[in-house]
Amino acid sequence: MQAAGVSVIPVRRLWRPPRPDPPSAHFRDTGVGKSSIVWRFVEDSFDPNINPTIGASFMTKTVQYQNELHKFLIWDTAGQERFRALAPMYYRGSAAAIIVYDITKEETFATLKNWVKELRQHGPPNIVVAIAGNKCDLNDVREVMEKDAKDYADSIHAIFVETSAKNAININELFIEISRRIPSTDTNPQSSSKGFKLRRQPSVTKRSCC
Numbered sequence: 001m002q003a004a005g006v007s008v009i010p011v012r013r014l015w016r017p018p019r020p021d022p023p024s025a026h027f028r029d030t031g032v033g034k035s036s037i038v039w040r041f042v043e044d045s046f047d048p049n050i051n052p053t054i055g056a057s058f059m060t061k062t063v064q065y066q067n068e069l070h071k072f073l074i075w076d077t078a079g080q081e082r083f084r085a086l087a088p089m090y091y092r093g094s095a096a097a098i099i100v101y102d103i104t105k106e107e108t109f110a111t112l113k114n115w116v117k118e119l120r121q122h123g124p125p126n127i128v129v130a131i132a133g134n135k136c137d138l139n140d141v142r143e144v145m146e147k148d149a150k151d152y153a154d155s156i157h158a159i160f161v162e163t164s165a166k167n168a169i170n171i172n173e174l175f176i177e178i179s180r181r182i183p184s185t186d187t188n189p190q191s192s193s194k195g196f197k198l199r200r201q202p203s204v205t206k207r208s209c210c
């Protein structure tokens, strides 16, 4: 007798644990605090156990700037190398990009310079670039000097602040400065909102970090 209609297929695992990223000298910016900055800005909260971003996440926040309402459409991109190729999808068409490094990790500052180069080559021509040196609450283990980062930011006409998402230092100031630098595109006086996605001129007014 013959068994009919039975086929044996290999059982495939539907889930496997994520493999660690291969080391990359070019883009090493996972864990610098991008999501934490966005959470602090949008929700005014901080999660010490926040998960790494997968792909990208999207959040919005509307703020009053002078007599206008500015709506921030924020794409929080993943820092892991395996998601790097997705970044252009988010910075293309953006009015501003915040590039975040961790003041306690020198290599993240090197990565930042690679992002600046990439934005210059492939990003929108007038994109406002802001550099955030995050985790300034960890001043004792700092590896990047504030002056070096500020001098670099000035040399490329970028906004510069040291931030702490954990202690809510300079987060709102960062976004306010971005608001200030983006020219209003709205010519209709009845509707005064403008939006831009995340991912140049006088220095930002800021609270001292640490």
Ligand SMILES: Nc1nc2c(ncn2[C@@H]2O[C@H](COP(=O)(O)OP(=O)(O)OP(=O)(O)O)[C@@H](O)[C@H]2O)c(=O)[nH]1
Pocket (backbone or CB within 6 Å): 029, 030, 031, 032, 033, 034, 035, 036, 037, 047, 048, 049, 050, 051, 052, 053, 054, 077, 078, 079, 080, 134, 135, 136, 137, 138, 163, 164, 165, 166, 167
């Ligand atoms: N001390 C301190 N820790 C922070 C700060 N911001 C973020 N962290 C911590 O740093 C870790 C990484 O934060 P995330 O916000 O996930 O970093 P990310 O850059 O979005 O990481 P990816 O999603 O992997 O790209 C978490 O443990 C946070 O709690 C900060 O200002 N100070």
